[in-house]
Amino acid sequence: MRAAVVKTFGGPETVEIVETEVPEPGARQVRIKVAAAALNPVDAGVRGGFFGGAGKQIGFGWDVAGTVDATGVATAWSVGDEVVALDPGMVRPLGTHAEYVVVETDAVATAPATVDAVHASTLPLNALTAEQALELLELAKGQSLLVTGAAGAVGGFAIQLAVARGLSVTALAREDDEELVRSLGAAHFASGTAEAAAFDGVLDAANLGEAALRWVRDGGAYVGVRPGGHPDSVRGIRTTAVAVTPDGARLAKLASLVDEGVLTLRVADTYPLTDAAKAHARLEEGGVRGRLVLVP
Template sequence: MRAAGVMQFGGPEALQIVDVEPEPLGPGQVRLRVEAAAVSPTDTHARSGAYAGRDPVTTPPWVPGMDVAGVVAEVGDGVEHLAVGDAAMGIVGPFGPYGAYREDKVLPGGSVVRAPANATVVEASTLPMNGLTARLALDHMALQPGQVLAVTGAAGAFGGYVVQLAKADGLTVVADASEADEQLVRDLGADVVVRRGDDVADRIREQFPDGVDGLADGSVQDALVLPAVKDGGAVATVRGYRGDGQRGLRFFPTMVRKVAEDRAALDRLRRQVEDGVLTLRVARTFPAEQAAEAHRMLERGGVRGRIVLTF
């Protein structure tokens, strides 16, 4: 069957249509006929070979992709929350040829739920990885209603979900944005919007002189933005940054693989889409044959919403 993958790690041009074997279906698993796979920065890193040392598969092809949506084609013994024909979405732990960019994908039952009833499969494919990461970041920080959360990269997919989920949790949100993205971030629900940039910590402190209680650093500014957080505050990071040990700040590197089979959390996100709490944003779709161009677009930057490959 067809997949979009690489035979040799490299730039976007390395992506091509490759032939892969179907995955066997076991107990507790679900087979999806894939219609959409969202593209993320993690995928571009995988394509370039950044994670090759962690991959147990040492021979090509390698297929990226962590977000998938489509139609349930088969369910294994013990799966009761889905039925053949259901529109569904899931999160993929990619390795070797088993990423999301393929026509057929087998997932653990805990990693796949019904797609939101008010969303297309393309829209649904944008939710699992970023949505679960945002939820995990907030759960790690465990802020209480009324406390203040700062969000960097608020116009991005992860940051946007953090803003919306934080507001649903009763937090006050201060978020960064470029001038062009300010209205978008306000529409997502941010209470205060400050201009993005290397001095964003100063801008946040101007609004909250005592510092914020927590920070979700979606723009990966690491040490630059830490001055915005009060002593002893919580910081959720998305690239493993663990801070400098100063001021009693508590760091929570947020690794979505830890919750990749948390079906209850993924299904809660589905319900929040249906209830209007979360907004699914698609920037553009490309047929799988144009995966290279999808990666080029993402790497050029400035994408608002997710790029999605279609099968």
């Protein structure tokens, strides 16, 4: 099978397509024939060596949508099931940017029925990150939330999931993204700055860090999306960061929210797997609204 990997860290030109053996599922694993796999900023970090692994072949991709085509023992999935899954890993020989991928059975969920595989592949990583971040914030219905980087993939899901929880959401984004974030459900909009110490919580999808704490009230909560990168607590603010983990049961609920029209899946463009380097180059340019998706 073909897979996108990096063997020497650097820019988009370092992305290679290699031929390798089709992986076999073990106990409590399934093999998915990949129909689509989203490209995320974490993949650019892998390519640049941010997570280490010098001298190794490292695969790209955490998101996948496709069809179960083989199973190990002790799994409830069957060949032919249309699924989505999160397959995380910073330094490993192969990821989801391949023709086939093996994932843990508990990471898998039935794909949304109302969208195609390309759109479905944008759900797992970013929606689970947003959902798990909101859980860490522990805000109650009626409380106020500021989402930074609100026009991005995590930020967009965070707005919609927070609104569904009954939170009052303010979106912090560029001025030309106001219409977008309001369409996702944000009741209020801020560009460049927001009212100091006004919010019960901040979900910092833009990775502003310490600078974002000025928008949290005393005793409020801050959650970042860079594991280990959250700022120290001040004014009694509880600070932490989400380290997204696979959760097939939660992913299934998120998929049902897609089918109910609660969550919007955004695709910026698609590329053949063989053009993975071009997709990386487009990601590097910035300003992408929605996800770039690779199709084997």
